Amino acid sequence: MLHPPLEFSRIVSLGAMCQVAHQIQRRYGPTPFNPLDWVGTSFSALSKLFADDGTHLAAVDVEVLDEAAVNLSYGLNYYHEFPRNPDRVPVITETGLTVCRRKMRRKHLHFVKRIADNERTLFVRLLGHHDRMDTDYKTPDPRPLCYAEINELVRAIEKRFPGLPFHLALVRIPQLTKLRGDERLDNRVIFHTIPPFQHWKGDDGVWDQVFDLYRIKSVELVQPDVTKEYLHP
Template identity: 30%
Template sequence: MQVRACGLPLLKSSFDWLVTPWNAVHEIMASDGDHFGLEADLDIAANSMRCRSYGVLYPHEFERDSDNVPVLTPGAMENCRSKLIYKHRKMVSTINEKQGSDILFVRYGGLAQECRAWPYMDDFGKCTEEDVNELLHSLKALFPQNRVKLLFVWADPFVKISIDSSKLHRDIFSRPLPVGLNATWEGDTTQWSDAFGQAFSQWGMDSVLSYQRALNVA
């Protein structure tokens, strides 16, 4: 949502429909989404179905009963699988068709080990510079024909992450995004716009128009 609000073209993907732990990003990309929608269990604390394979939440894929609890049916699982595989592979094929393009991946939030459909809660584990560098390297390995960069941001002060930017790859820009006490899940467009602008400045780019595609993986 904020990618488009800040004037960047957004390449739609399966990640738009998921709540994704950090490690699941690489697992989904490396397996081409092949394990979507195979098996899921109700995560009572999150009140959402959780994928057994990837650990992602499926907050939008299942109808809910009168108590607002998602209901797992074979038909809903089949639809979940076909929808998410299609969206993931459409994203990948679009990137591969644009050889030589700049691709910006956006990660909003940290490890998300306690996976919830709410960005303003702290992690149980702490994200490190090594985690961020490894994510970028895995994405670059998947798309070697493109110029892949990573914007890593998190909600301050709710998510407590301490990153030393000097230890990050030059194609990574990271910073906290200040969030007010009455913030909605959509976030603050001004803060997002500042983050994009600072990232482009670090990478020596004139403007958002320099990007041919932007991809949100948060």
């Protein structure tokens, strides 16, 4: 079993859902802009985002699929970016798209600048939703997540931020997400197991058990409006 390093300069959410950003901010306070905070993210989207430097975060290809506003290039669920009608269906307008594009681009540029300082970084991902972000967070994944896919993400981060010392903490609910060890796993990957949760925020005590294994040594400067980063409930 891998023993996680104790100290990092920052902790960064890689989704899959708002729970991770919520739990990080609950434990450590408001955090700097991150394009994946308050956005639903499939696992397969992560490698694409790092590989093309978030080019399509500001794309216009956003459609309503299954009552969610989805960025078709990455499969991101923009859950909080657009207002909803009485049936909870997102209402997408040209004005809303313009606001969303500007916001996502701004957040990504800030994220890249922040990570490029080569400080020790802990990326945290709640596993699940390999190929498509499902708005029902209690749905079991239709297939196992392969070690090869995890290694691909590690390589994508390494290529985009050469020299960055980082680890990838993957939090897994065994009842929902299975793993397939099809190749040797990168030694920067650390698994944590948690029980199923009933509320989107997750269980504070369970997440604290994960966070207790790490120490974040510095507090990053935060924009004054960071707590308003999601626009619509």
